[in-house]
Amino acid sequence: MESTSPFYSLVPEVKYSPPWQDLSIIGIAGSSGSGKTSVAMEIVKSLNLPWVVILVMDSFYKTLTPEEHAKAHANEYDFDCPESIDFDLLVDTLKDLKQGKKAHIPVYSFADHQRQTQTTTLYSPRVLILEGILALHDPRILNLLDVKIFVEADMDVCLGRRVLRDVRERGRDIEGIIKQWFAFVKPSFTRFVEPQRQISDIIIPRGIENTTAIDMVVKHIQRKLQDKSEKHTKALRKLGLLAAKVELPANVHIMPTTPQFVGMNTVLQDPATEHVDFVFYFDRLASILIEKALDMTTYVQATVETTNGNKYMGLSPKGSVSAVAILRGGSCLETALKRTIPDCITGRLLIQTDESSAEPELHYLKLPPQLEEHSMVMLLDPQMASGGAALMAVRVLVDHGVSEERIVFVTCAAGETGIKRLVAVFPNINVIVGRIEADGEPRWMEKRYFGC
Amino acid sequence: MASNEPVPSPAQGVGPIGQPDGEKPTATVSKEVSYENVHVLAQTPQLIALLTMIRDKRTARADFIFYSNRIIRLLVEEGLNHLPVVEQSVTTPVGRAYLGVKFEGKICGVSIMRAGEAMEQGLRDCCRSVRIGKILIQRDEETCMPKLFYEKLPADIADRWVLLLDPMFATGGSATLAVEVLKQKGVPEHRILFLNLIASPSGVAEFAERFPKLRVVTAFIDQGLDDKKYIIPGLGDFGDRYYTL
Numbered sequence: 001m002e003s004t005s006p007f008y009s010l011v012p013e014v015k016y017s018p019p020w021q022d023l024s025i026i027g028i029a030g031s032s033g034s035g036k037t038s039v040a041m042e043i044v045k046s047l048n049l050p051w052v053v054i055l056v057m058d059s060f061y062k063t064l065t066p067e068e069h070a071k072a073h074a075n076e077y078d079f080d081c082p083e084s085i086d087f088d089l090l091v092d093t094l095k096d097l098k099q100g101k102k103a104h105i106p107v108y109s110f111a112d113h114q115r116q117t118q119t120t121t122l123y124s125p126r127v128l129i130l131e132g133i134l135a136l137h138d139p140r141i142l143n144l145l146d147v148k149i150f151v152e153a154d155m156d157v158c159l160g161r162r163v164l165r166d167v168r169e170r171g172r173d174i175e176g177i178i179k180q181w182f183a184f185v186k187p188s189f190t191r192f193v194e195p196q197r198q199i200s201d202i203i204i205p206r207g208i209e210n211t212t213a214i215d216m217v218v219k220h221i222q223r224k225l226q227d228k229s230e231k232h233t234k235a236l237r238k239l240g241l242l243a244a245k246v247e248l249p250a251n252v253h254i255m256p257t258t259p260q261f262v263g264m265n266t267v268l269q270d271p272a273t274e275h276v277d278f279v280f281y282f283d284r285l286a287s288i289l290i291e292k293a294l295d296m297t298t299y300v301q302a303t304v305e306t307t308n309g310n311k312y313m314g315l316s317p318k319g320s321v322s323a324v325a326i327l328r329g330g331s332c333l334e335t336a337l338k339r340t341i342p343d344c345i346t347g348r349l350l351i352q353t354d355e356s357s358a359e360p361e362l363h364y365l366k367l368p369p370q371l372e373e374h375s376m377v378m379l380l381d382p383q384m385a386s387g388g389a390a391l392m393a394v395r396v397l398v399d400h401g402v403s404e405e406r407i408v409f410v411t412c413a414a415g416e417t418g419i420k421r422l423v424a425v426f427p428n429i430n431v432i433v434g435r436i437e438a439d440g441e442p443r444w445m446e447k448r449y450f451g452c
Numbered sequence: 453m454a455s456n457e458p459v460p461s462p463a464q465g466v467g468p469i470g471q472p473d474g475e476k477p478t479a480t481v482s483k484e485v486s487y488e489n490v491h492v493l494a495q496t497p498q499l500i501a502l503l504t505m506i507r508d509k510r511t512a513r514a515d516f517i518f519y520s521n522r523i524i525r526l527l528v529e530e531g532l533n534h535l536p537v538v539e540q541s542v543t544t545p546v547g548r549a550y551l552g553v554k555f556e557g558k559i560c561g562v563s564i565m566r567a568g569e570a571m572e573q574g575l576r577d578c579c580r581s582v583r584i585g586k587i588l589i590q591r592d593e594e595t596c597m598p599k600l601f602y603e604k605l606p607a608d609i610a611d612r613w614v615l616l617l618d619p620m621f622a623t624g625g626s627a628t629l630a631v632e633v634l635k636q637k638g639v640p641e642h643r644i645l646f647l648n649l650i651a652s653p654s655g656v657a658e659f660a661e662r663f664p665k666l667r668v669v670t671a672f673i674d675q676g677l678d679d680k681k682y683i684i685p686g687l688g689d690f691g692d693r694y695y696t697l
């Protein structure tokens with residue numbers, strides 16, 4: 001890239017792979033009625049982590065032809081063999097998620113035996129649980145799995161559960177269920193489901209009742225996550241060390257210390273300041289930052305005529321400008337944003353920093369459509385400490401096709417190491433910083449602004 | 453059109469800070485003046501775009517109000533930077549010491565009716581409970597000179613810093629009279645800041661020499677004046693654009 005300034009060439013291979021690019025996938029297979037879903041739910045509950053997703057393989061059923069559709073209604077279609085599942089699509093989806101990209105999950109309608117036109121968008125979670133009778137069937141999927149679980153139950157129990165569930169929840173008749181069981185479910189179990197037992201890491205007999213086994217699985221996942229988290233912290237630290245040697249580059253704009261700006265910062269940092277005053281001065285200071293950020297967008301020449309017929313050769317902004325608030329703190333800056341662009345297109349993402357590991361976690365993401373076409377996307381965060389959340393947020397935008405040059409990170413206060421980390425990884429983004437604060441300063445501004 | 457053809461304004465590349473000079477779009481920027489007491493806002497692409505918007509006759513009134521308010525806030529922020537501050541250290545919420553400053557001195561706004569009143573909102577956006585005095589100056593039909601018709605100012609104005617508001621600074625006739633009124637009320641010249649959006653080079657020059665201690669803060673110094681004493685290119689009548697057109 002052109003704008004990579006010379007001193008960055010001294011920094012060898014500055015790369016940052018965010019924690020969610022290292023997604024853990026757990027596969028849970030087992031016979032129909034063995035209790036896979038309950039086990040998956042129990043694991044989610046015990047992990048007690050945000051951003052854990054259960055992906056049910058049923059979503060990947062192939063759309064049926066009219067003949068197959070008729071068979072399905074007569075309980076004569078085999079939903080239990082590998083051919084009924086679109087493994088190619090599933091593999092692609094898992095690969096995308098593993099790489100930190102978003103994926104579109106098909107929505108399957110059991111009523112129509114068809115894939116719906118709409119899909120559910122899934123952004124790479126922290127942990128993904130893939131659950132289905134054939135979750136461990138395809139070798140390509142096995143390569144992507146971190147843990148392979150096989151849930152086992154007595155076949156009588158399985159049948160009993162299936163009858164109860166299908167009658168109660170799916171409004172089916174017992175005869176149909178039994179017909180399907182002996183024609184497809186049981187033969188398929190012997191042919192495809194049971195062999196998965198051999199290649200699983202953990203076999204959970206008696207499903208949900210087996211708390212010891214579930215506990216072991218949870219501990220195992222936690223250990224894996226811990227390892228990844230340590231790796232991430234190390235990588236962040238290394239980035240900091242590398243970055244510490246360089247000066248702040250020209251694309252980091254620190255606001256000049258004018259008397260008013262310093263005065264406002266003084267008011268904001270004084271714990272004796274009343275809440276109403278804090279909000280007022282925060283909005284005023286943030287407005288200046290937003291105005292500054294707007295200098296970074298694209299302008300084109302525009303000649304206009306005044307009401308008294310004179311011509312003026314000026315500028316006009318080109319393309320849309322949008323903003324993405326990094327929640328919760330980023331929404332503090334929205335009042336100022338709306339003061340400047342009342343109808344600014346705004347996206348939001350919720351990143352929470354895990355207190356213990358200092359690792360940012362993406363909890364929620366809602367970005368405006370065609371974000372990649374906007375001439376500028378402002379990322380709003382009132383405070384940046386380690387830069388972890390900022391790195392993650394920029395990464396999310398880049399993953400969504402927004403080019404680095406168009407991203408402007410706007411923050412009221414940031415630590416120098418954090419900024420250096422951010423621009424070491426993304427040398428082409430612009431950063432607007434209100435005030436340089438000590439490294440590792442805990443986030444407090446949003447607490448003051450919202451009063452909680 | 454004009455009797456004495458005004459000198460063209462400088463044009464230069466104005467673009468995002470990181471953009472190489474050759475790639476920046478060209479726009480007409482403010483003239484430069486060499487008076488120490490005249491402060492022109494930095495000619496950023498953003499400011500030029502805002503000015504372009506309010507100069508454009510096609511801009512609807514709601515947009516005109518919105519964009520001029522944004523420029524006015526920038527003017528007020530710059531104006532306030534000329535007010536005195538004293539050092540103040542605070543212990544921040546995370547227990548660190550921060551050496552900052554505290555605002556010193558009381559302020560008030562004085563708007564020259566009617567266009568100056570359009571700047572009050574922008575002032576209030578930056579200074580919530582600011583007191584605002586008003587001065588009405590009209591051209592005397594007999595003498596053709598500006599005449600004071602009305603004034604209502606805070607009683608303690610002599611103790612305050614005054615932000616004098618009038619968006620279009622053409623000949624400076626009204627502003628000169630307004631400053632005389634303020635001085636009569638006991639406001640020292642150095643405590644007056646005259647904020648305006650667009651100024652004429654001659655207006656600025658005469659004013660700067662007449663009141664050397666008073667500070668002028670403007671967003672743009674335009675080309676000159678036409679024979680009706682309107683600023684060229686200017687934006688037409690600010691009051692009309694803001695209140696009626």
